Amino acid sequence: MSAQPPSLLIVEDDLALQKQLKWSMDRFESVTADDVASAVLQFRRHKPAVVTMDLGLPPDQDSVSEGFRLLEKLIELEPTTKVIVLTGQNDQNNALRAIRMGAYDFLAKPVDPDVLVLTVERAMRLHELQQENQRLLTQQEGEPTGKLLTRDAQMQRLCRTIERVSASDATVLLLGESGTGKELLAQALHDASRRKGRFVAINCAAIPEALLESELFGYERGAFTGATKTTVGKIETAHGGTLMLDEIGDLPMSLQAKLLRFLQERNIERLGGRQEIAVDVRIVGATHQDLKAQIEQGLFREDLYYRLAEIVVDIPPLRDRAGDAVLLAHAFLRRFSSEQRRPILRLTDEAIRAVEAHRWPGNVRELQNMMKRASIMADGDRITAEDLGLAVPDAPAADDTELDLRTVRERAERQAVVAALSRTDNNIAKAADLLGVSRPTLYDLMAKLGLKT
Ligand SMILES: Nc1ncnc2c1ncn2[C@@H]1O[C@H](COP(=O)(O)OP(=O)(O)OP(=O)(O)O)[C@@H](O)[C@H]1O
Numbered sequence: 001m002s003a004q005p006p007s008l009l010i011v012e013d014d015l016a017l018q019k020q021l022k023w024s025m026d027r028f029e030s031v032t033a034d035d036v037a038s039a040v041l042q043f044r045r046h047k048p049a050v051v052t053m054d055l056g057l058p059p060d061q062d063s064v065s066e067g068f069r070l071l072e073k074l075i076e077l078e079p080t081t082k083v084i085v086l087t088g089q090n091d092q093n094n095a096l097r098a099i100r101m102g103a104y105d106f107l108a109k110p111v112d113p114d115v116l117v118l119t120v121e122r123a124m125r126l127h128e129l130q131q132e133n134q135r136l137l138t139q140q141e142g143e144p145t146g147k148l149l150t151r152d153a154q155m156q157r158l159c160r161t162i163e164r165v166s167a168s169d170a171t172v173l174l175l176g177e178s179g180t181g182k183e184l185l186a187q188a189l190h191d192a193s194r195r196k197g198r199f200v201a202i203n204c205a206a207i208p209e210a211l212l213e214s215e216l217f218g219y220e221r222g223a224f225t226g227a228t229k230t231t232v233g234k235i236e237t238a239h240g241g242t243l244m245l246d247e248i249g250d251l252p253m254s255l256q257a258k259l260l261r262f263l264q265e266r267n268i269e270r271l272g273g274r275q276e277i278a279v280d281v282r283i284v285g286a287t288h289q290d291l292k293a294q295i296e297q298g299l300f301r302e303d304l305y306y307r308l309a310e311i312v313v314d315i316p317p318l319r320d321r322a323g324d325a326v327l328l329a330h331a332f333l334r335r336f337s338s339e340q341r342r343p344i345l346r347l348t349d350e351a352i353r354a355v356e357a358h359r360w361p362g363n364v365r366e367l368q369n370m371m372k373r374a375s376i377m378a379d380g381d382r383i384t385a386e387d388l389g390l391a392v393p394d395a396p397a398a399d400d401t402e403l404d405l406r407t408v409r410e411r412a413e414r415q416a417v418v419a420a421l422s423r424t425d426n427n428i429a430k431a432a433d434l435l436g437v438s439r440p441t442l443y444d445l446m447a448k449l450g451l452k453t
Pocket residue numbers: 147148149150176177178179180181182183184185246288328364365368
């Protein structure tokens with residue numbers, strides 16, 4: 001028995017030819033079959049990456065019906081398999097039909113062994129890369145920041161920072177416009193920290209000043225009129241976990257002092273209480289405000305700022321993340337389509353350009369809401385710029401002042417690849433077509449630029 005599992009299945013009913021094919025492709029571990037039943041059996045058993053198959057199979061060698069039956073079955077069993085169909089000369093129609101059904105490639109008989117080996121090799125390479133990509137994707141989903149979709153280099157770096165600081169107890173300050181994903185990142189930080197307690201978020205801007213103190217610190221029974229029972233505050237609720245103070249720039253001065261005291265001493269006193277309660281909580285502050293400017297205006301305590309800002313994470317707005325708007329638009333459409341049990345909605349090319357050009361003042365939240373509305377309102381399976389209420393841009397503007405050729409080239413390459421992948425919703429074949437390169441070249445480029453599908 002060979003050490004390697006077979007990666008190639010050769011389906012050919014002419015045994016002499018089958019032997020010849022096996023011999024000419026002896027660099028691959030292969031198994032053979034001579035009809036639909038034996039091919040399916042071998043396929044299920046070995047899950048080969050590549051199959052070469054004849055279309056004329058028994059019992060009806062002169063027709064292509066058995067061949068197509070097998071092709072359909074193989075693609076159904078494993079859509080990622082690369083099937084190479086060997087057709088008769090002048091059999092263009094069947095070749096095209098096979099490709100439409102999901103075959104990877106076709107070759108006309110008699111097949112040149114060198115061409116065959118080359119085609120199989122490329123198919124194997126592609127299969128391997130796709131498996132690797134799939135593995136990376138599932139791995140990414142398992143990561144704490146896996147729910148955060150991005151292909152932007154700065155955002156990816158930021159995710160790694162979040163994962164890295166998660167193990168420490170450092171207080172983290174997330175700065176970013178509204179809807180940029182601050183809460184998503186705070187939650188990811190908590191998940192990655194493996195702190196056993198809960199993740200609790202409180203929006204400091206949404207709660208009236210009079211109530212905010214009791215919300216945060218809790219109160220004892222009888223502390224004020226209406227305090228009929230002792231109630232723990234958000235800080236205590238998050239004991240052992242993470243407390244996100246959203247819109248911390250809106251925290252009233254009186255509470256800033258109290259929060260600072262808590263951060264220094266790590267214990268709280270409930271309203272109306274006399275006892276100090278030690279609380280172990282990781283604080284994550286978040287705001288869309290410019291805290292430094294607020295400090296200058298006397299609206300935010302500088303000492304509190306430095307307590308909060310042990311690690312500062314600047315989240316870029318969506319408009320500055322290359323390719324992300326379209327990537328997210330596709331992802332949201334897929335999610336909403338499946339939630340509404342309807343076929344996946346697609347953006348027209350014009351809609352894609354409009355999404356790319358829009359400034360997204362409300363960032364990811366605005367985009368998410370727009371896709372949700374569009375998916376509810378859509379009549380057919382296409383969404384136009386008009387459906388989205390977006391203007392169609394004229395021509396892409398270029399304002400590149402960078403003149404170092406290598407930097408310019410690399411940036412342009414990354415932009416083009418990211419845009420092509422986003423536009424085609426990660427369809428490698430279509431993205432490669434758009435870019436005018438072969439699929440293997442695109443995979444090489446993606447590897448070089450550190451991009452995942
Ligand atoms: N990169 C992303 N990938 C997927 N979903 C995202 C991403 N960024 C944000 N979202 C989603 O967008 C919505 C808004 O994000 P989130 O609430 O985290 O933003 P925020 O910065 O906290 O907003 P605000 O400042 O208004 O509170 C959420 O539903 C979130 O799940």
